[in-house]
Amino acid sequence: MSLPKVVITRPLPEAGLSQLREQVQLVENKKDRPMQRTELLEAVQDAHGVIGLLTDRIDAEFFDAAPKLVGYANYAVGYDNIDVTEATRRGIPVSNTPDVLTRATAELAWGLLFAVARRIVETDGVMRSGHWPGWGPMQYMGMDVSGRTLGIVGAGRIGTAMALMSRGFDMPVLYLESPSGRRNQILESKVNAQCVSWEELLQRSDFVSVHCPLTPATRHLFDRRAFRKMKNSAILINTARGPVIKEDDLVAALREGDIAGAGLDVYEKEPVMADGLAALQQAVLLPHVGSATHTTREAMAELAARNLLAMLHGTVPPTCLNPEVLA
Numbered sequence: 483m484s485l486p487k488v489v490i491t492r493p494l495p496e497a498g499l500s501q502l503r504e505q506v507q508l509v510e511n512k513k514d515r516p517m518q519r520t521e522l523l524e525a526v527q528d529a530h531g532v533i534g535l536l537t538d539r540i541d542a543e544f545f546d547a548a549p550k551l552v553g554y555a556n557y558a559v560g561y562d563n564i565d566v567t568e569a570t571r572r573g574i575p576v577s578n579t580p581d582v583l584t585r586a587t588a589e590l591a592w593g594l595l596f597a598v599a600r601r602i603v604e605t606d607g608v609m610r611s612g613h614w615p616g617w618g619p620m621q622y623m624g625m626d627v628s629g630r631t632l633g634i635v636g637a638g639r640i641g642t643a644m645a646l647m648s649r650g651f652d653m654p655v656l657y658l659e660s661p662s663g664r665r666n667q668i669l670e671s672k673v674n675a676q677c678v679s680w681e682e683l684l685q686r687s688d689f690v691s692v693h694c695p696l697t698p699a700t701r702h703l704f705d706r707r708a709f710r711k712m713k714n715s716a717i718l719i720n721t722a723r724g725p726v727i728k729e730d731d732l733v734a735a736l737r738e739g740d741i742a743g744a745g746l747d748v749y750e751k752e753p754v755m756a757d758g759l760a761a762l763q764q765a766v767l768l769p770h771v772g773s774a775t776h777t778t779r780e781a782m783a784e785l786a787a788r789n790l791l792a793m794l795h796g797t798v799p800p801t802c803l804n805p806e807v808l809a
């Protein structure tokens with residue numbers, strides 16, 4: 483009997499794939515760039531399974547192009563690239579990679595927070611330029627972190643992990659009330675976090691860290707109106723999805739001093755940035771590397787592979803987004 487065919491749309495860490503290699507016929511895109519749409523649709527024509535990326539759009543057209551598809555595994559926790567409703571309508575299970583990247587992403591959010599607050603990238607540039615004149619009492623002053631208020635937008639796994647990591651810095655923690663009204667017991671009991679309204683979170687936070695998924699409700703959540711409600715001294719961190727922030731408005735808000743700084747790992751139109759953003763010294767800009775540690779990226783590959791193997795065997799994958807299709 484021939485082995486099922488599985489397409490992987492971009493090279494992934496090998497350590498995660500060994501089990502898959504033994505059980506399927508693997509067809510890997512060897513080019514380290516997102517597949518063009520036509521390449522992708524052609525590659526999946528006779529695929530039984532696909533492991534894809536946040537840059538691959540998994541929608542009705544994709545499913546039409548892959549009539550033999552039994553399951554799709556996303557190599558990301560965010561799944562705004564997948565039309566889950568459409569997959570469910572067609573009875574196709576789809577999965578993501580939660581948990582394994584929680585700490586790495588939360589750690590990077592802290593890295594950005596410190597980099598902006600203490601002007602780490604800017605001052606590293608001073609040293610490299612050879613223009614540092616020597617120590618001076620008025621130089622490169624930034625913002626304290628300890629004791630300042632941290633506001634979490636999206637208190638799910640990563641937002642919770644980030645807030646818990648604040649314990650060493652003695653920070654009051656605020657988090658945004660969820661639409662369902664469900665409270666985060668972990669945050670409330672472990673860091674005494676306060677569940678507040680959108681307005682209150684914006685007005686009271688010194689640091690606002692974004693961890694919510696991208697949905698129609700969160701697209702452009704941060705626009706000029708929101709920035710104007712924030713403290714002028716506030717710093718915004720985003721390690722979630724770029725379109726949660728209206729990037730042109732962020733550039734204007736930084737230029738005009740509505741807020742003091744921003745640390746971004748994600749962008750509205752990746753890989754392109756809004757005009758003017760790159761010129762702003764009060765922004766620290768990273769190339770979507772929240773989960774980019776060796777162990778995390780390997781664990782993501784392993785989890786995506788386990789998800790896909792389960793789908794091929796007709797069992798419920800460990801982190802399925804629509805388990806009802808297998809019930």
Ligand code: DGY
Nearest residue numbers: 557558559560583773
């Ligand atoms: C995700 O997993 O959603 C990240 O953006 C990539 O690791």
